[in-house]
Amino acid sequence: MAHYVTSPCVDVKDQSCMQVCPVECIYDLGRNAVIARDECIDCGACVPACPVDAIVHELALTPLTRPFAEANAARWPS
């Protein structure tokens, strides 16, 4: 499992998540951040750190949020 960045991050990219990630697996993808799925350890520290609630655990993805989340994650090589 892993955590995903969803669309509210776009053009906000606050980057607080990067300051709390203990394995530094959150990267800058231009207009928004991305979590490297194969590096994420699922600690969840980034979830409350995000001011726009953009980071979501895989099990909390909805039909509305999943398409962006998966497409975004796929843009990062793993």
Place this chain on the structure above:
Amino acid sequence: MSVRPGADDPRPGPRVAVVGSGPAGCYVCHHLLRRAPGSAVDVYDALPTPFGLLRYGVAPDNPAMKSVGTSLERILGDERVRFFGDVRIGIDVTLDDLLSRYHAVVLATGAETSRRQPIRGDELAGSHGAAEVVRWYQGHPDSAVRPDLRRHTAAVVIGGGNVSVDISRILLTSPEHLSRTDVPDDVLHDMRRSRIRRVHLVARSDLSHLRATLPEIAHLADRPDLAVTLHGDQDSRDDATPVASVVRDLSRRARPHAPYHLAIHVNQVVRAIRGHHAVQAVELASTMDPDNAGPVVELAAGLVVQAIGHVAEPPADDRLRSRDGRIPNVQGQVLDTAGAPIPGLFVAGWAKRGATGVIGTNLRCAAETVATLLDRLDQPLAPRREVDPPKPYVDWAGWRRIDRYEIRQGVRREAPRVKQRSRQQLRALAGNTDDLSEPQSTTDMRSPHDHSIRA
């Protein structure tokens, strides 16, 4: 680096003592060395081994989380950092000693004491606090309790947070699975003989207010040998959180042949623990029935664990008292019992915030404490005399010897390592390379430590 007692230290930056080498203490080092590269940091730990709750808190079946150890190791392995393991502040060294030898002292001592609620029957054998049980299965050197897993097929774990879920899940893990984790041999021995197949997790809150996090619940979803059921619950239309819907989905998953069963009871409190000398059952009452008018639900069980939170205990010092489970502070500056700042004394991690938040939370928490610390330093820095550790301690090279030994012991179990429990053995492994060759009968599954732990 060797210690030169009495000599003035020639290094230019602040000399800082960090008490506690868990994630919070390590992240204090990390930020200090980044913001003040000339710093010299001495990290003290009451245990012979570093990493605190990463080693003794993160559940053994969560190897991904344990991988944070790689980055913590890099921090403590920095040449500007020294490790003094097996040194207790307030006992072996006083806090005043530290304050006089360093420009600043940071307490990163965590929150180690289990909260206990007065429940009728709590004094019965088989009733434990969470920390006791966690210390047992984590192989903590100071573990004083060895839970009896053979008395009954069911156990009750009170609390709806991550620790409660961890304890429940570990009690319901097969010895085959556990043998591939880092648990000590004596734990594996006990789990092979455990009769526990069902754990009742009893939470006061409703499903949408469980304190457990989604990643924690996700670990339950990863277990095909575990059936989950839900009791005392509200209407599913009231589910307001991802945790609530995932737990409900789990409970709808048909697992008729699963050997292990986790029963999650929400909106319930344990009203009494019953038994003669030892736990035999608990009585549940609904939180929605304050007058106890409804029928009493009774669960048979041989083990009860209270996992309802932890509180910080500061090192022995007249000026320090914990309040609301943490050491009173403003942005990491420690306050005395009268509310005045104690010069040079800071706090980070659970000791600062209370027992809440995950490993990464400590990164930002430590950054705040380090900013406060650097802001309060008197410039120019007064010279400080070198510390004089009071007894043999475990240094970084000693930990590396323990580390290599434990990793080698893991090979026979296909485990990342096998933790060694006893303080004596950890000391021997750290200090005496001659003792490295099989100090005790390690191929024997009956643990050499069996006799040192009170049953």
